[in-house]
Amino acid sequence: MAPVISVRNLVKTYVVGEVTVRALRGADFDVEHGEFVAVTGPSGSGKSTLMHILGCLDRPTSGNYLLDGKDVSRMSKDDLAAVRNKKIGFVFQGFNLLSRTTALDNVELPLLYNGTLKLKTSERHKRAMDSLSAVGLGERYHHYPNQLSGGQQQRVAIARALITQPSIILADEPTGNLDTRTSIEVMGIFQRLNIERGITVILITHEMDIAEYGTRLVRFRDGKIQVDQKIANRRDAAKELAALPPPEPDLPDVVGDPVSAEHLGGVS
Amino acid sequence: MSIFMTLRIAVKALNRNKMRTILTMLGMIIGVGAVITMVALGRGAQATIEEQVKSAGTNLININAGNFQQGGVRQGAGMATSLTAEDATALRQVPGVQYVSAGVNSRGQVIAGNQNWSTQVQGVDVDLPAIRSWPPKYGTFFTPQDVNTAAKVAVLGTVVADTLFGQDVDPTGQIIRIRNQPFKVIGVMTSKGQGPFGQDQDDTIFTPYTTVQKKLQGIQHINNITVSSVTPETAPVAEAIGAVLRTRHKLPNGEPDDFMVRTQEEIASVRTETTRTMTTLLAAIAGVSLLVGGIGIMNIMLVSVTERTREIGLRLAIGARGSDVLMQFLVEAIVISLFGGLLGIGLGFGLSAALEKFLQWPTSIPPNAIGMAFGFAAATGVFFGFYPARKAAGLDPIEALRYE
Numbered sequence: 047m048a049p050v051i052s053v054r055n056l057v058k059t060y061v062v063g064e065v066t067v068r069a070l071r072g073a074d075f076d077v078e079h080g081e082f083v084a085v086t087g088p089s090g091s092g093k094s095t096l097m098h099i100l101g102c103l104d105r106p107t108s109g110n111y112l113l114d115g116k117d118v119s120r121m122s123k124d125d126l127a128a129v130r131n132k133k134i135g136f137v138f139q140g141f142n143l144l145s146r147t148t149a150l151d152n153v154e155l156p157l158l159y160n161g162t163l164k165l166k167t168s169e170r171h172k173r174a175m176d177s178l179s180a181v182g183l184g185e186r187y188h189h190y191p192n193q194l195s196g197g198q199q200q201r202v203a204i205a206r207a208l209i210t211q212p213s214i215i216l217a218d219e220p221t222g223n224l225d226t227r228t229s230i231e232v233m234g235i236f237q238r239l240n241i242e243r244g245i246t247v248i249l250i251t252h253e254m255d256i257a258e259y260g261t262r263l264v265r266f267r268d269g270k271i272q273v274d275q276k277i278a279n280r281r282d283a284a285k286e287l288a289a290l291p292p293p294e295p296d297l298p299d300v301v302g303d304p305v306s307a308e309h310l311g312g313v314s
Numbered sequence: 315m316s317i318f319m320t321l322r323i324a325v326k327a328l329n330r331n332k333m334r335t336i337l338t339m340l341g342m343i344i345g346v347g348a349v350i351t352m353v354a355l356g357r358g359a360q361a362t363i364e365e366q367v368k369s370a371g372t373n374l375i376n377i378n379a380g381n382f383q384q385g386g387v388r389q390g391a392g393m394a395t396s397l398t399a400e401d402a403t404a405l406r407q408v409p410g411v412q413y414v415s416a417g418v419n420s421r422g423q424v425i426a427g428n429q430n431w432s433t434q435v436q437g438v439d440v441d442l443p444a445i446r447s448w449p450p451k452y453g454t455f456f457t458p459q460d461v462n463t464a465a466k467v468a469v470l471g472t473v474v475a476d477t478l479f480g481q482d483v484d485p486t487g488q489i490i491r492i493r494n495q496p497f498k499v500i501g502v503m504t505s506k507g508q509g510p511f512g513q514d515q516d517d518t519i520f521t522p523y524t525t526v527q528k529k530l531q532g533i534q535h536i537n538n539i540t541v542s543s544v545t546p547e548t549a550p551v552a553e554a555i556g557a558v559l560r561t562r563h564k565l566p567n568g569e570p571d572d573f574m575v576r577t578q579e580e581i582a583s584v585r586t587e588t589t590r591t592m593t594t595l596l597a598a599i600a601g602v603s604l605l606v607g608g609i610g611i612m613n614i615m616l617v618s619v620t621e622r623t624r625e626i627g628l629r630l631a632i633g634a635r636g637s638d639v640l641m642q643f644l645v646e647a648i649v650i651s652l653f654g655g656l657l658g659i660g661l662g663f664g665l666s667a668a669l670e671k672f673l674q675w676p677t678s679i680p681p682n683a684i685g686m687a688f689g690f691a692a693a694t695g696v697f698f699g700f701y702p703a704r705k706a707a708g709l710d711p712i713e714a715l716r717y718e
Binding site: 098101103104123124127128130131132136138140142144145146147151155156158159160206210 | 319323326330624625627628629630631632633634635636637638711712715
């Protein structure tokens, strides 16, 4: 089977004023179906730029990027939008949920921009419900982001990324705003989706311990791949969670809990 | 994306910030409401004028004496002495003419008992009530006999009768003194109200024109002739009258008329034109508030785009095209302006009704004003919504997602 992602000699340079920034200086790598790739590196190493190009939010200065065997590096803006909609699911550090919009409506959002599916309202609801159930939030579909804890919000965001059944899920520092336990929970969801459904996940993080939940580690330095290796001792989020003491009962899952206010990370 | 879906997204987005949506709409509501009210007021005034013109009679033709000219010195209009009672008699033969009344104007102090009043004394002929469809309330109008003998009889306008004798008193048979000459009151006219120039048509006294000529003025000529035509088509009759008078006055070709013929239609059209200008002016001023409302929409939409930068970034990231975002914001602006326009039409109706009820100002809302206000509201939405929408659509998704 052809790789999902195939990147050859990827170069990206920005011109900021009079300074030319060489963010990517010739990166090559492939991602196979069902891989869980953790991309790490210090800030300025080019991992964010890579993510933007892999996510079809940006085009490379030179080099090729084949997504599902299709060269997307020279596509028009509108075509890229369609690719993002159908083949890529985004999960962001700041959740980026629409505020004052229910979890269900948030999850449905990508379907509204899908020009080929043209689903009926009831079908959209059904798919959104399925997606929410997959992340364990089926009960909370009518809740607003400010009624959900940070971990729950991030799970809604994952459900949103899943709904168009994309080829890859791109997660950009998905645990950056979360505490340790919630981080493990969220990583557990990624692992489950990766193992049970064979979904390809690309995780951008600068935390090594988070990267170890993946199957493969890619480390960037100065716009180039420095390390590309299998992760020997992969962490298992489910086991770790079981080993942890149970969450304090009055903490997250209560609706309108004042604690959840700390995690407000919606899009206003 | 379908337009229906875009509409749903826009309405949802507006719903998320109700207070701001309503405040933005307010500009539109006031703008459209003001335009409707102003147009209604203007149209009401126009209708009132048409009513007044109708009350004066639509088939009237007025002939006034022209300017008097002697040795190159021109006097003002109405000074010529060329118009005579014989002219008036001759006009009865002109085809299309129904009634003719010669007229001589005078003013004077009128005394009755211990009351006095300065008013105009109009010398007219017996057909005047028929020409103006203006019957007497008490008594009768004078007869051809009175005209022939230059009898000192007077028919009072209601204002004069009320002033001299009190409200609702029949003064028939009483004696009044006009310029110290005794006149017998033989009737009182019904109330006619304001004339087409705003003058009070009831503040007057009618006597035979011969009486004014001989007893009050001591002149041979007359000042004007009032003619009614058989049909409201007054223009050809007016032309024929002009031709007859030129022949009678022996005016050679090229010599200007020494009289002026005016039809009621012309007078009405001048007045209507004036109010139309006023209406346009009022509507234009109200239109300024519509413009301000539109700028308000643009302002809020610009704020909204900035505030929702991350939302726009997210929408772009999950597959919205630039055109989808453009449409969303454009539709939001249009929804605000159309809904505001709709409420504004309601406000306009309410205000017009209130003005009519409490201030007795006549109003009338032409049906096309509603369509126009609605169209204007939509156009405002598109016009002022486009720039913010384009700004939103042009955002770079990466920058937008990073925006704090």
